[in-house]
Amino acid sequence: MAQPPATRASWPIFRSLAGFQPSNLPGDLIAGLTLAAIAIPEQMATARLGGFSPQIGFFAFMAGSLGFAMLGANRFLSCGADSTITPIFAAGLALMATAGSPDYQSLAMALALMVGAIMIAGGLFKLGWIANLLSTPVTVGFLAGISVHILVSQLPGVLGLTTPDGPTLYKLGVLAENIGQTNAYTLAIGLGVLALVAGSEKISARIPGALIGLVVATIAVIAGHLESKGVKVVGIVPGSLPKPSFPDIAPERWIKLLSLAILIAIVVMVQTAATTRSFLSDPDKPADVDRDFLGAGAGSLLAGLFGAFPVNASPPRTGIVSETGGRTQLSGLFAAAIVLALLAFGATLLQHVPDAALGGVLLFVALRIIRVKQIITIFRQSFYEFLLVVATAAAIIVLPIEQGVAVGIALSLLHGIWTTTQGQLAEFVHVPGTTIWWPAGPHVTGERKPGIAVVGLQAPLSFLNAEGFHGGVLKTIGHATPKPKLLVIEASGMIEIDFTAAQALRDLFRECRDDGVTVAVARLESSRAQDAFERFDLYDVLQRDHVFRSVDEAVRTLGQG
Known part of the structure; x- marks a missing residue:
């Protein structure tokens, strides 16, 4: 039976072996x-x-x-x-x-x-x-x-x-200019290994096509004495085992790296x-x-x-x-x-592996990673x-x-960054017969209520879009007929509010208050946005009881005056 997750998570090393069972072997x-x-x-x-x-x-x-x-x-x-x-x-x-x-x-x-x-x-x-x-x-x-x-x-x-x-x-x-000097044997080996690897992959990824290709190519090189015909091979591969050592390079070269x-x-x-x-x-x-x-x-x-x-x-x-x-x-x-x-x-088994065979393997790798x-x-x-x-x-x-x-x-x-700056100010409309307020659009059936403006930004509010949001809200209020008495900011999309954005909100809250417009915030759901309201002292310019769980609640509470 596998160990419980808490036990596996406590392993400092070899965690991936923690659930090993003999049947896995x-x-x-x-x-x-x-x-x-x-x-x-x-x-x-x-x-x-x-x-x-x-x-x-x-x-x-x-x-x-x-x-x-x-x-x-x-x-x-x-x-x-x-x-x-x-x-x-x-x-x-x-x-x-x-x-x-x-x-x-x-x-x-x-x-x-x-x-x-x-x-x-x-x-x-x-x-x-x-x-x-x-x-x-x-x-x-x-x-x-x-x-x-x-x-x-x-x-x-x-x-x-x-x-x-x-x-x-x-x-x-350069390669195009010298294409006429191609060695037919290396080309056959490279393309042959490429075809073998690709064919094996097509049948089943479990088939070691690359290894089969290298073995076949190596046998061909030895049997056909292809090294004497210009086919380059890997050569002697030292049978030395890895030994720990530390690179001896100057300090300034570490910095360059x-x-x-x-x-x-x-x-x-x-x-x-x-x-x-x-x-x-x-x-x-x-x-x-x-x-x-x-x-x-x-x-x-x-x-x-x-x-x-x-x-x-x-x-x-x-x-x-x-x-x-x-x-x-x-x-x-x-x-x-x-x-x-x-x-x-x-x-020593590797010394007659042709370079072209390794090239064929890499050609397949290169073609595979193009999506x-x-x-x-x-x-x-x-x-x-x-x-x-x-x-x-x-x-x-x-x-x-x-x-x-x-x-x-x-x-x-x-x-x-560009995607964030493209967050558009959305005006919300009331869906008749419901308590839902939804972004206005060509396929949305909704109604605007006189004296009430509901807007929202469907993106994090940051220095990238704060000025546009501030100006867009004031423009919406200024162009509305009759002039709104209540502005509700639908904040479900504002998952983050940075310092610059908080200053823009403070200015917006003050300007609306001075213009006789009551401001409410609805659906401030993000914990980070809620924390921003506290950290940036936004409640100094917006009453805490003007933050609501829904637009409908804000409208029913403040939109009757």
Whole structure:
């Protein structure tokens, strides 16, 4: 029998194992085996995407799996090297060191430690709301832009061409010019692996198409002596096991990494929250996002200590664990143990894996993260938000990638601010035969009562819209015939009132009083708004008994004079 929730919640570490039962073991082992089969090629490919040797991807996966199992709450979530954040931090690190150099790896380790620390602080200080910084259109555009970066970065390996330096669009131009020099063998391997992975996914996500593709491609390279025909391979993969160490970099370089670490941490928070909410440990309980921030942060900390780079939650791998019978984080630990065994005893099996095969895996990953259906839906339902998708994707493609991501976050925040400022003042009318007052509209049958004006703002009242609200109310009163004797502010939409808004309300209450208009507030339901009335001394200018639970009550009490 599973332990009661209170007992599980009291576990300081390995909370996701608290409800483990012996009957869970077969499912966890099968899920772990499937996860390892999918993660091995993916982690190798993601490491190469970031400019690291393949075994560094294995270190990242083991660190992410162990760290999340220790401090995370979600029973299914898989944490490790991730193709969403890798292009971002790789571009940032490349500005400070040559990719693949010891200095580059030291910077990656330092970055992982910083991201881990930020994530843990986010979990401890309950900053789960940060995951909502990216709106859906911006997130879709962000993924589309990242996808283009991955595609462009992997095309040279699949085509058998030298990777050009420079911006993404410049790289595309160079590749187009040299397309005639494509190596037919590498192209066949890359597209063959892509087709095999896509076909396997189409049949069942449980089929390790990437692993099958790598095995087939490797056999083809060996049997056909394709290395002599220009097919590049991974080469010798050191069988060394991860050893704890601390990056030796100058203090000023830690400071230079801070902005990149914050950027990566925000993206990890967004993806971790989305993943854990999509695959709930208990369908009857909300996701513990803050606790899962701790798990993802612990994964990055361990990755930094063991020579790897920042890690992230993976929605596809998490889905695999959930679909193949995983019940606890034991599945992730088992997968990590398989990867560790591969490093210790079977690293030599990887030396003939062709680079083009890893490129084929990443091409599939890139194509999968483009949410075409969602882009079409946004275009059909909200064109201006579709422009957000386009602008975010364009910023990430055209600008240096870390700057593009920052622009995407800024666009998301500006979108939220703009939406708040668009909160319109609504005039309410009485629905005949009822006690209901409803916002006026073309499809609403209602009546206005002489001498009474009922208005409301269906948005938080803040510095962004306070002046417009104040002016709009006075305009409504001034244009009404006859002039209202009672003004009722329907406040159900005012879930928040800041200092600037409170001053606007004080001025409005005074001006109405001086003009002979009685003011009442109805449905002040938000506890934060109620607290604002107390903190900002609004009851000094509005009588407490002029706050009512409904518009009808306010009208019946004060509108008879």
